[in-house]
Amino acid sequence: MLSLPAEFLERMKLQLGAEYGDFLQSYDSPAQRAVRVNTLKISVENFKKITPFALSPTPWEQSGFFVEGEGLGKTVLHAAGAYYVQEPSAMAAVPPLEITEGERVLDLCSAPGGKGTQIAQYMQGKGVLVLNEPVPSRRDILAQNVERLGIKNAAITCAEPAFLAGIFENYFDKILVDAPCSGEGMFKKEPNAIPEWSLSNVEMCAARQRQILEAADKMLCGGGRLVYSTCTFSAQEDEEQIDNFLKAHPGYKLLDMRKLLPHKIRGEGHFYAVLQKTDGPRADGFHKLTPSVPKKCDLRAYREWESATLKTASNNLILDGDALFGFADGAEDLISAFPRQDRWRIKQLLFLGRLDSKSPFTPGHALATRLTPKEANSVEVDEKTALSYLRGLTFGCPEELKGWYLATYAGLPLGWCKAVNGVAKNHLPKGLRI
Secondary structure, three states: OOOOHHHHHHHHHHHHHHHHHHHHHHHOOOOOEEEOOOOOOHHHHHHHHOOOOOOOEEEOOOEEEOOOOOOOOOOOHOOOEEEEEOOOOHHOOOHHOOOOOOOOOEEEOOOOOHHHHHHHHHHOOOOOEEEEEEOOHHHHHHHHHHHHHOOOOOEOOOOHHHHHHHHOOOEEEEEEOOOOOOHHHHHHHHHHOOOOOOOOHHHHHHHHHHHHHHHHHEEEEEEEEEEEEEEEOOOOHHHHHHHHHHHHHHEEEEEEEEEOOOOOOOOOOOEEEEEEEEOOOOOOOOOOOOOOOOOOOOOHHHHHHHHHEOOOOOOOOOEEEEEHHHHHOOOOOOOHOOHHHHHEEEEEEEEEEEEOOOOOEEOOOHHHOOOOOOOOOEEOOOHHHHHHHOOOEEEEEEOOOOOOEEEEEEEEEEEEEEOOEEEEEEEOOHHHHH
16 A cells, blocks of 8 residues: 555544545555547547547546556547546536536636646637646646647636736636645555645645635636635645635535545545635626737738638637737637737647748648648548657658648547658657657
8 A cells, every 4th residue: 555644644534534444445446547538529429439448437527438558648549639538536527617618718727637628628619718827837738738639719828816817807607726735636646746745735735725716706707607626635625615715705605515535436536616606797808918909910821821721711810920820709819918028928829830921831730630621631541650640750642632731540630741742741740759
């Protein structure tokens, strides 16, 4: 069994009473593993037909499945964004948000992106999704997952919650606060978390969680729903945190609160509480810190490439430097919420590629991951060729193919290739090759 902190065990014994023995015994079994099918790209039914893994459904998420085996993150289907590897009980916090298409949704502490990409599946590309991660290195991991899963309507921000609260006052219909916590539910999955645990760290996490909840309150509109979740068992970070919040904010009511413990469920454990804001306005927009001034740009190179390669046209476009972005309806003004000197705070909306006046348009990988064969010229490859492509190699293609094509496997996008004289040249970014 894992060597767990004595103070943690003592607290859990007091907290669980007669259940303590069963809780302790749960650490003798291996960590549970699961995947969530990315329904933005493939249906659950079609995924079952092509997956190499044996699947059994999770009770919390209709697209989530328990799996066994190694190499979950090293398959062609994973690279193509067909699924996300996620701790099974972590999937339980998103369905209670009851998200509907077209809403404004915020995931306030989003990296690495499990719950944020799960939210995106419910939104189906409609509405405004803001995924925030204050730590730049973790924000980049979040961006990679958003890109791989082909999410079209997300803005990734890198800011402290209090900063965002000054911009998005009463703006969001739904907010998820998957709060930074002492991580007690991660001990089995990530043993390195054990030596970092301490009672003082629990205190520090609880204080930070209070600040994050205060910011979330300012951004949630009247009638909006907030889900607070952690992967820890500490009452101080869970039930007591919610109790204190409700006492300080009488304009909320508690709809549900659950603690999923590892000796009672098939998973490593999670906590969530569902809150409804009973009063307050819903803002028409957000506070822009700098005027939105459309930049005039010559889009001829892009339009020529678009006409030759894509089967649909992009209408919402903005150029920032040489980077061309597209936007889901309703999200085009998000970049104007941040002054130019603070643009590092917003990682991406829908990055299309780069416009250089001295060369043709170069499409970005993020655009490839968001397309289907119905939306772009594409060339379908078998699994052997797909693995070769993911290693950065070229592959043969029909002589008549010329220009940019989407390389696909099982109808799922892998990335761009450029067909020249019967050879498809590989344009998968080097950092993504295996």
